[in-house]
Amino acid sequence: MITTDYLVIGSGVAGLTFAIKIAERFSDRTVVIVTKGDESESNTKYAQGGVAVVLDTEEDSFQKHIQDTLVAGDGLCDELVVQMVIKEGPKRFSELIHWGANFDIDSEGNFSLGKEGGHSEYRVVHHKDITGYEVERALLKRVHQLKNIQLLSYHFAIDLITEHHLEEQHSEKLACYGAYVLNEKTGEILALKAKHTLLASGGIGRVYGHTTNPDIATGDGIAMAYRAKAQIQDVEFVQFHPTALYDSEKGSSFLISEAVRGFGAYLRNRKGRRFMPGYDERAELASRDVVSQCIDKELKRTGDTHVYLDCTHLDIEAFKGHFPNIHEKCKSLHIDLAKDWIPVVPASHYLCGGIVVDKNGETTINNLFACGECSRTGLHGANRLASNSLLEALVYAHNVFEHLSTENREHTNLDIPEWNDEGTSIPKEHIIIQHNLKELQALMRDYVGIVRSNDRLKKAITRLDVIYKEVEVLYKTSKVNTSLCELRNMINVAHLIIGQSLLRKENKGGYYNIDNL
Structure with missing residues (x-):
């Protein structure tokens, strides 16, 4: 100890x-x-x-x-x-x-x-x-x-x-x-x-x-x-960043900073129409929840998988100075910011x-x-x-x-027991962990995303319960490892997000439920 x-x-x-x-x-x-x-x-x-x-x-x-x-x-x-x-x-x-x-x-x-x-x-x-x-x-x-x-x-x-x-x-x-x-x-x-x-x-x-x-x-x-x-x-207030770089294989992970829109970039749909002014008077500079929800509506309306961030009208040399990391990432993907639009999609960003x-x-x-x-x-x-x-x-x-700084430093003389993993064994396969992780993530994206509904949330609770029971059995019988503990933690967090989403009866900020309209 x-x-x-x-x-x-x-x-x-x-x-x-x-x-x-x-x-x-x-x-x-x-x-x-x-x-x-x-x-x-x-x-x-x-x-x-x-x-x-x-x-x-x-x-x-x-x-x-x-x-x-x-x-x-x-x-x-x-x-x-x-x-x-x-x-x-x-x-x-x-x-x-x-x-x-x-x-x-x-x-x-x-x-x-x-x-x-x-x-x-x-x-x-x-x-x-x-x-x-x-x-x-x-x-x-x-x-x-x-x-x-x-x-x-x-x-x-x-x-x-x-x-x-x-x-x-x-x-x-x-x-x-x-x-x-x-x-x-x-x-x-x-x-x-x-x-x-x-x-x-x-x-x-x-x-x-x-x-x-x-x-x-x-x-x-x-x-x-x-x-x-x-x-x-x-x-329930999960903030989705409006502009994560879209990757057809990985989904999204690389962030295209909000400051790029502050620098003057426009959001366009596949046909090239700048759509944000039609949704909000602040256009691209509306708050994140508004921009994310507007992109979600645009994608649902068009059936597209992503929208675009247009920087072609900007001073590209100045852009390089402000956003060298973003410029290099785009360059590595053969996106020429002077001519090409950046494919973007909202992604989970902040709680x-x-x-x-x-x-x-x-x-x-x-x-x-x-x-x-x-x-x-x-x-x-x-x-x-x-x-x-x-x-x-x-x-x-x-x-x-x-x-x-005002607390005394006296320690209690508590006897803390050692971790008890008696009767557990090292898992022979990790496929169960990976399978349940992918199922959990798909469940949260599809049922508990930017726009929610009571029906989808209730279905999510039912499906999550099955994953939870399977993982808890594995946790109680296995010697712990990081991936198993992380999955267990994510299940707990998913349960909290879904449960507190169902309790919220009014749309506020980053929370949007079609049944609350």
């Missing part, structure tokens, strides 16, 4: 920011970060757009950013949270600069600000079209400079350790005492005991298969918190709900905190405003840090 002061599950901007702050404040305290796969693999790494933050107070203002966020959230944001996050933004952004993150500047030496869908002003700071990659680089560099942080790559968190693992109750309220963690290289399962645990485990994109998220986005933190009886809310937390990032379970995409803070409401996610992660990681 390993004992630490702070256990962080996840190595994206949320987890790393907290780890750096708490380790810098308390050099005599220990922080353990566990992350499956490589340390740099996170949703943060793939964030193209940037950080939405008010820096130009002559043209922009906190109130404008607040209003844009509230409009995107469609009446379901917590306004006090929105105000807090946006007003704290500049301070938290300056810390990124201090840690060595670089952002684009203009010819006058000021930050080059972008404008994305739903924003009324230019306020998105960026590093080319790989902002997340740059932020991740800077944070990891700082983490490795701090001797009281231990970063365990290729370690998968299986379950949180709570009261039900112990022989007797130790607090009036359910509490978390760490997590059971699988060493993916050796197969050993560690009991990792912690005074405080932070879930910063990212999103759920892979539940849908076609996603802009990396393969690691399997909803692990939300599923663990759900099994531990934490409150989960608003997971607006998740583990319910207060302003300190504290969940409904003692000693358990959450921040980043796995959390539900109230900032996003029914739909996230573009580039507010990195901002939220920075602010809430700071809030958790501030809250825990």
Whole structure:
């Protein structure tokens, strides 16, 4: 068993920011970060757009950013949270600069600000079209400079350790005492005991298969918190990014940043008609939920598999400067942006709900905190405003840090039992896992996608139950591995999305059910 002061599950901007702050404040305290796969693999790494933050107070203002966020959230944001996050933004952004993150500047030496869908002003700071990659680089560099942080790559968190693992109750309220963690290289399962645990485990994109998220986005933190009886809310609000690069074989995965539409690109159907002005007066700069739903309607109307993003009228040399990664990707697929349109389709992108937390990032379970995409803070409401996610992660990681800075470091003398896998065996075949994964993803795309209906949702529950029972039998009889645990987590998340979708009787933001009209 390993004992630490702070256990962080996840190595994206949320987890790393907290780890750096708490380790810098308390050099005599220990922080353990566990992350499956490589340390740099996170949703943060793939964030193209940037950080939405008010820096130009002559043209922009906190109130404008607040209003844009509230409009995107469609009446379901917590306004006090929105105000807090946006007003704290500049301070938290300056810390990124201090840690060595670089952002684009203009010819006058000021930050080059972008404008994305739903924003009324230019306020998105960026590093080319790989902002997340740059932020991740800077944070990891700082983490490795701090001797009281231990970063365990290729370690998968299986379950949180709570009261039900112990022989007797130790607090009036359910509490978390760490997590059971699988060493993916050796197969050993560690009991990792912690005074405080932070879930910063990212999103759920892979539940849908076609996603802009990396393969690691399997909803692990939300599923663990759900099994531990934490409150989960608003997971019916799955944000679909309107413009993922369409691939007839893989579906979609590569993100064509929203900033490309902010740069002036047009959406066209197969016949070349620019269709967005007919749906919304903001045209291509409408919020993500609106653009995704309009593309979905256009595809249903025409029977096409995708639409197109037209950049041919833009300054292509300037485009290369702003979006070198996107330009290179298109070039590798023989798409000449000066002459060709980019085939795009909406894909699962971001979860607006998740583990319910207060302003300190504290969940409904003692000693358990959450921040980043796995959390539900109230900032996003029914739909996230573009580039507010990195901002939220920075602010809430700071809030958790501030809250825990006042806590004493006394550890309880609890006896944590070792992981019990008696009577299990190594699965002889992995085909069952892969088959159920593909069935789950197809189920979610076809029945629980951008546009939903009560009939499809009820059918989805019935089909999901069959998958769940089969996987639970496998889980109880097998020695655990990452792919089996991920599938189990995705099933839990799918169950939550479908169940909370059925409970929502009004269309809001990213949630659209034809039976609610």
